[in-house]
Amino acid sequence: MAPAHLRLRIGLAASGWVALGATALPGGSPLRWIPVLAFVALVPGLALLHPQPSGLRPGARLEALALAAPVSLSLATLAATSLFLVKGFSTTAFLVSLAVFVTVVAALPGVPLPAATRGAVESPRTKRKPGGGR
Numbered sequence: 693m694a695p696a697h698l699r700l701r702i703g704l705a706a707s708g709w710v711a712l713g714a715t716a717l718p719g720g721s722p723l724r725w726i727p728v729l730a731f732v733a734l735v736p737g738l739a740l741l742h743p744q745p746s747g748l749r750p751g752a753r754l755e756a757l758a759l760a761a762p763v764s765l766s767l768a769t770l771a772a773t774s775l776f777l778v779k780g781f782s783t784t785a786f787l788v789s790l791a792v793f794v795t796v797v798a799a800l801p802g803v804p805l806p807a808a809t810r811g812a813v814e815s816p817r818t819k820r821k822p823g824g825g826r
Contacts, residue, residue, distance in 0.1 A: 700742065701798045702798075704735055704738060704739045704794060704798040705739075705798040705799070707730075707731050707735050707794070708731055708735065708787065708790055708791025708792075708794045708795065709791055710731075711727045711728045711730075711731035711732075711787055712784070712787045712788060714727040714728055715783060715784070715787065728787070731787075731790070731791075732764065732765075732787075732790065733761055733764055733765060734760050734761055735764065735790075735794055736764040736767040736768065736790055736793060736794055736797070737759060737760035737761060737762070737763030737764035737765075738756070738757075738760045738764070739794045739797040739798045740763055740797055740802065740803050741756040741759055741760060741763065742756045742760070756802075767790070767793070768786075768790065771786060771790055771793075772786055774789075775789065
């Protein structure tokens with residue numbers, strides 16, 4: 693595994709625990725709500741979509757970023773609804789459930805993206821020359 697992919701996966705996994713730690717700061721502080729908001733809105737989706745084994749070309753990277761927020765917010769809604777249904781919702785329980793999910797998913801390969809299956813994945817053996825030739 694390339695060091696850049698390893699750093700990305702470790703960063704994604706650690707971000708949930710950083711957001712959870714930020715909740716210990718005083719209420720209303722931007723240092724408290726910015727990491728939590730960024731984590732909940734983007735990281736679960738990025739953890740599912742981005743870590744592709746062979747890397748992503750710009751088209752697939754754009755697709756992963758565009759889908760990260762809706763996927764993240766959908767997962768956050770599922771987690772919050774599940775916690776409400778079992779009458780166990782709290783900020784801590786919500787963030788711990790998402791952080792555990794992201795930590796596990798960051799260790800797995802990303803979900804294949806349509807742009808990746810159409811040849812937008814960069815192959816280390818095949819480099820295209822400018823002008824469309826191989």
